[in-house]
Amino acid sequence: MERAGASCYVYAKACGMYARSFVGTRARRLFEARRLPDLWSLLFGGEVPLVPEGMLAQLIERKSEDKAIADFVGLLAMYDTPDPVSRALLSFYDFANLKAMSSALALGATERPRLVDVGSFSVIDASRWPDLAAVTRGSPVAWYDRVPERDEAVVWETRLDHEYYRSLWGALESLPRSERQTAEPFVGEEISLQNAVWTLRLRAYYGLSADEIVPLLAGSGNVPKAQDPLCRAAMDALETPLDSWPEWSAWRYAWLLNPHEEGVPWTVDPRWAQLAGDRRLSRLAMRSFHQNPFSVGTLVAFFRIKQLETQMIRVAAEGIRLGLTDSQIQDFMGESQNA
Secondary structure (H helix, E strand, O other), X not given: OOHHHHHHHHHHHHHHHHHHOOOHHHHHHHHHOOOHHHHHHHHHOOOOOOOOHHHHHHHHHHHHHHHHHHHHHHXXXXXXXXXXXXXXXXXXXXXXXXXXXXXXXXXXXXXXXXXXXXXHHOOOOHHHOOOHHHHHOOOOOOOOOOOOOHHHHHHHHHHHHXXXXXXXXHHHHOOOHHHHHHHHHHHHHHHHHHHHHHHHHHHHHHOOOHHHHHHHOOOOOOOOHHHOOOOHHHHOOOOOOOOOHHHHOOOOOHHHOOOOOOOXXXXXXXXXXXXXXXXXXXXXXXXXXXOOOOOHHHHHHHHHHHHHHHHHHHHHHHHHHHOOOHHHHHHHHOOHHHO
16 A cells, blocks of 8 residues: 555554553553453453463463554554564564573473564564574574573673664664654653663662673664763663662653652662653653654554553453452552553
8 A cells, every 4th residue: 555545544543443452541441350251351352261360361461462463563564665663663572582482492492482473574584493593594683593601691682672772763763854753752762761771770680880781771873872862861870879869869760760758768679660661651652642643653652552551451460360459550550550
């Protein structure tokens, strides 16, 4: 379909999918379900599989993720030539699939693990399992041609993450200026936030120094990381004492931090920061979805909205399976369901 006609069709279709998605106020319906069969019926209708509760929760999570990705892939398939940013977004699942295959092989698995299907948009050939060199041959990650040694695993996984963000930013820069402007604010904020949260996690959980963290940040590749706007907030968080609230108060992303109560010991909580960052991106996606109809920006926002919906469903299913109270779910999500 020619691009103008496809964009009109895709926007109308995406609007309908968005309206039916369990995000924002509609997410509350997920948490009204008290049994997993009720949650299944709400989401998918039809007959509920006769499987143990733990397996049903897993089926709900997998089926919801598969549906979300199928919705996005279906929209892209309407274009004769889908935009490079949307294709780069889908590579997130390609790289997650590669990590899953590598982990399975490292554990001695003989059957291929469950993978996320992105159809013809995949940049790797998962059918060549268990030969990782064949799986990645001709792809941007052809260097990932074997199972990394234990002491290489974190480095290789980080390199995959960098490849994803670098390809996403590179795809964005390849767009005409008018199209780029519709997606750049969201993509730039996502990478910047992930760098910031990653820095907090590496410092708080692993005790890494500034010199050790900087190479692990995802930059644009165009300028040194100290000058890269995608890394700036993370660079500003490299040496601030983790237990000194006053010294964090002027940080660009101070709103990511867990609350501080005067006179009570405090330290940075990366888990809280991750949830706060996810909530920010979700709100930004829902706010920007209708701002630039028929644009790449709409597809970027829709992709994030479907990821949010999958996350909401996962929390609802696990909450029922584990018998969590409403307050426990609220605490876990950091009120993300109200995004």
